[in-house]
Structure formats: structure tokens, C-alpha cells
Amino acid sequence: MAAAPPLPRPNRFDVSIAVGGLLGGVTMWALGLYTSGSGLLPADWGLVPLVVMAALELLRRSRPSFALVVGTLALTFDMLTPGNAATIIMYTDLAYAAVLYGTPAAARRIPVTTGLATVAITLGFLVWWRDPQALFVGLGAAIVSFGPAATGALVRDHRDAAEAARLRAEQTALLAEMDRSQAVTAERARVARELHDMVANHLSAIAIHSTAALSLDDPATSKDALAVIRENSVAGLAEMRRLIGILRDSGAGTEPAVAPTLDGLTALVEGARANGLDVTLAGLGGGPLPAPVELAAYRIVQESLTNALKHAAPGPVRVSLARRDGALEVAVSSPYGAAGGEHGDGDGGPRAPGSGAGLVGMRERATLLGGTFAAGARGAQWTVHATLPLADTPPE
Structure with missing residues (x-):
């Protein structure tokens, strides 16, 4: 049979009450002061x-209900003697502590029990004495038992309310910190997508044409390649300055007015053709679209053309946009090679390195708008297909 756990060390304040009550009671006894x-x-x-009452004061926090029961017996025994005021005062503290430190059930039960006991004592003495003076006995019983118990209940209610308010404040602070962390994470992901989509296209063109300029001993080809390199480096620098402006702006949480739209797809396709892609564009028109949808569609086409420039085999690249069932469908297909990064170049490797972050960014853009995204090889073609809902579109 397991041994009972040892009692905790008494609180210093409880020890002070016990010692003070015992010394005060002994002093009253020595002076002959009785109740x-x-x-x-x-x-x-x-x-x-x-x-006994002084010893029970040491248990007022650790064993409050036990201390009150034994204290009641000790108080009853004290009534058979001339009485000691210190014993009565310490009993009132035990009644108070039993409600304050006891179980919730005891805290509800003790005030009711002491109240009923006070009423019973008052009525009993009225019947016995048949004298209104018996009311003073009931008043004394209320002061000794019901009053401390009711006071303990009030203090406990205030303490529990304060603890509940503290917990709510901590939960609110925790939720606020979680919201802040999620907002920071979402903003970092948004900036990462913007940085990748804005710069990757230009850097890929620079990498491909610089490789051509280094590998071909043809002044005309090298000059054309350097012209493309300069054009893309200037455009990339402008995009970087735009991104830095977004980050420095106090309202960086909102998309700036100069964000790309579908009206810029024609220029984007022309730039891809200048970089050597055989691109065709179909499906523009049909009225304005929500700004987040236009931005997402533009970035998906831009990243798809960048991937085609880096990885696709020679052949036509087709870009199409269409409205169907309340959504904008974006589709890009390019010749699929047997090797390479996200899809091969047909010559055993990609023309420019890739990390796969582009596919992740496109999928995130579609998901944030409540749409779908798919990319993969279909026969001899690498296809990218995104569906972007036009209704109830949340801001990116």
C-alpha cells in the first residue's frame, strides 16, 4: 500500500498566525480573561x-476542510470551558481559509452549511430561552462561522475572476502573436514570389544569351546577345527598384497601383520572342478582371515563359486565357524534353539553372485565390494550367 504524500511545508504567514494566536491565547488564560x-x-x-486550533492554522492552506472539521470540534470543546477569545478568532480564520483554499465544491457548500447552522442555533435558543436575547447567540454564531465563510466566498470569486481575466489576456496576447507571425510569414512568401517572378525572367535571359555570346565566335551574334543582356539587365534593375519601393512604403501590405495586369501580357510575350521563344498568345479581352486575378495570371504566364526559356525543347509555346464558369483559366504549353530541370531542353540539360521555386510560387498564387493549379508533362508537351475564380477573390 502506497504511503500518503508528506504534508507540504507550512506557509510563513500561517506559522505567524499560529504562533500569534497561541501566544495571545496563553496570555489571556494567564490574565484570566475569558469569554x-x-x-x-x-x-x-x-x-x-x-x-489544537493553533496547530490547525498550519494546515489552513494544505488541508483546509480537515482543519475546519477538527476546528469545529475544538471550538465545541472550548465552549465547555470559560472560553478563550484567541481560540474563537483562529476558528473564524479556519472557516475563511476553508472556503478560500478548499475545493470548488467545498467553497460552495461551506457558506450554505454555516448559514443553515446559524439559523438553526438562533431558532433553537429562541425556543429554549423564549427570550429575544437568544438573537445575540445567533448573531455570535454568524460572526464566528457564516461571516468568515461568506467573506472567503467573495474573495475567492474575485480571485477566480482575476485569474480568468489574466488567462484571457494571455490567450489574447498569444493569438495576437500567432496572427503577427502568420502575417509576417505570408508577407515574406508574397515578397519571395514577387522577387522570383520579377527578376527570374530577366536573369534567365541574361544567363542564356551570355552563354551564347561566350560559346559562339561570331561578332554579330555576340552583339545581338549583348543587346538582349543589356535590355534585360535594365528591366530587371527597374523591377528590383520597384520591389524595394514596395518594401519601403509604409503601406507595403497592399499591392501598388503599378502592379502588372493582363494588358502587359502582349509586351511580356514580345520580350519572350526577343529572347528566342516562338510564343503565341490567345484569349485576351472580355472586360476587366479583379486586380488580384490579373496579377496572378500575369505572374503565372511570366513564370511559365521563363521556365520555357530555360528548359523547353525547340518548338512553339502557346499561351491562352479564357473565362469559363466564373473563373479565368490560364494555360501555357511548351515542347517537353527528356532531361533537364522542371522539364528538359531536349539536349540533355537545362539552358539555365532552376530551383523549382517557380512552380511553388505559381501554385501558391492560385491557392491564395481559391483556385487550382497543375503542371506536368503530357506527351511531348509540358503544360501549366491554372483556374482562378473571379468571384469573392481575396486580396493577395
Whole structure:
């Protein structure tokens, strides 16, 4: 059989109450100061409930219900002696502590029990004495038992309310920190997508044409390649300056007015043709679209053309946009090679390195708008297909 756990060390304040009550009670006994006890037992017997009550004060926090029950018996014994005020005062503290530190059930039960006991004592003495003076006995019982218990209940309610308010404040602070972390993460992902989509296209063109300029000993070809390199480096620098402006702007959480739209797809396709892609564009027109949808569609086409420039085999690249069932469908197809990064170049490797972040960014853009995204090889073609809902579109 497991041994009972040892009692915790008494609180220093409880020790002070016990010592102070014991010394005060002994002093009253030595001076012959007594309450209106019955006196059925000699005054010296009053030291017994005094010592018991002082010892119970050491248990007022760790064993409050036990201390109150034993204290009630000690108080009853004290009434058979001339009575000691210190014993009564320490009992009132035990009644208070039993409600304040006891279980919730005890905290609800003790005030009711002491209240009923006070009423019963009052009625009993009224019937016995048949004198209104019996009301003072009931008043004394209320002061000794019901009053401390009711006070403990009030203090406990205030303490529980304060603890609940503290917990709510901590939960609110935790939720606010989680919201802040999620907002920071979402903003970092948005900036990462913008940085990748704005710069990758230009850097890929620079990498491809610089390779051509280094590998071909043809002044005309090298000059054309350098012209494309300069054009893309200037455009990339402008995009970088735009991104830095977004980050420095106090309202960086909103998309700036100069964000790309579908009206810029024609220029984007022309730039891809200048970089050597055989691109065709179909499906523009049909009225304005929500700004987040236009931005997402533009970036998906831009990244698809960048991937085609880096990885596609020679052949036509087709870009199409169409409205169907309340959504904008974006489709890009390019010749699929047998090797390479996201899809091969047909010559055993990609013409420019890729990390796969482009596919992740396109999928994120579609998902944020509540749409779908798919990319992969279909026969001899690498296809990218995105569906972007036009209704109830959240801002990116």
C-alpha cells in the first residue's frame, strides 16, 4: 500500500498566525480573561482547544476542510470551558481559509452549511430561552462561522475572476502573436514570389544569351546577345527598384497601383520572342478582371515563359486565357524534353539553372485565390494550367 504524500511545508504567514494566536491565547488564560463559555470544565482545559486550533492554522492552506472539521470540534470543546477569545478568532480564520483554499465544491457548500447552522442555533435558543436575547447567540454564531465563510466566498470569486481575466489576456496576447507571425510569414512568401517572378525572367535571359555570346565566335551574334543582356539587365534593375519601393512604403501590405495586369501580357510575350521563344498568345479581352486575378495570371504566364526559356525543347509555346464558369483559366504549353530541370531542353540539360521555386510560387498564387493549379508533362508537351475564380477573390 502506497504511503500518503508528506504534508507540504507550512506557509510563513500561517506559522505567524499560529504562533500569534497561541501566544495571545496563553496570555489571556494567564490574565484570566475569558469569554462567556459555559464553565463546565476548569479554565486550564481551555488550553487544549487553544493548542489544537493553533496547530490547525498550519494546515489552513494544505488541508483546509480537515482543519475546519477538527476546528469545529475544538471550538465545541472550548465552549465547555470559560472560553478563550484567541481560540474563537483562529476558528473564524479556519472557516475563511476553508472556503478560500478548499475545493470548488467545498467553497460552495461551506457558506450554505454555516448559514443553515446559524439559523438553526438562533431558532433553537429562541425556543429554549423564549427570550429575544437568544438573537445575540445567533448573531455570535454568524460572526464566528457564516461571516468568515461568506467573506472567503467573495474573495475567492474575485480571485477566480482575476485569474480568468489574466488567462484571457494571455490567450489574447498569444493569438495576437500567432496572427503577427502568420502575417509576417505570408508577407515574406508574397515578397519571395514577387522577387522570383520579377527578376527570374530577366536573369534567365541574361544567363542564356551570355552563354551564347561566350560559346559562339561570331561578332554579330555576340552583339545581338549583348543587346538582349543589356535590355534585360535594365528591366530587371527597374523591377528590383520597384520591389524595394514596395518594401519601403509604409503601406507595403497592399499591392501598388503599378502592379502588372493582363494588358502587359502582349509586351511580356514580345520580350519572350526577343529572347528566342516562338510564343503565341490567345484569349485576351472580355472586360476587366479583379486586380488580384490579373496579377496572378500575369505572374503565372511570366513564370511559365521563363521556365520555357530555360528548359523547353525547340518548338512553339502557346499561351491562352479564357473565362469559363466564373473563373479565368490560364494555360501555357511548351515542347517537353527528356532531361533537364522542371522539364528538359531536349539536349540533355537545362539552358539555365532552376530551383523549382517557380512552380511553388505559381501554385501558391492560385491557392491564395481559391483556385487550382497543375503542371506536368503530357506527351511531348509540358503544360501549366491554372483556374482562378473571379468571384469573392481575396486580396493577395
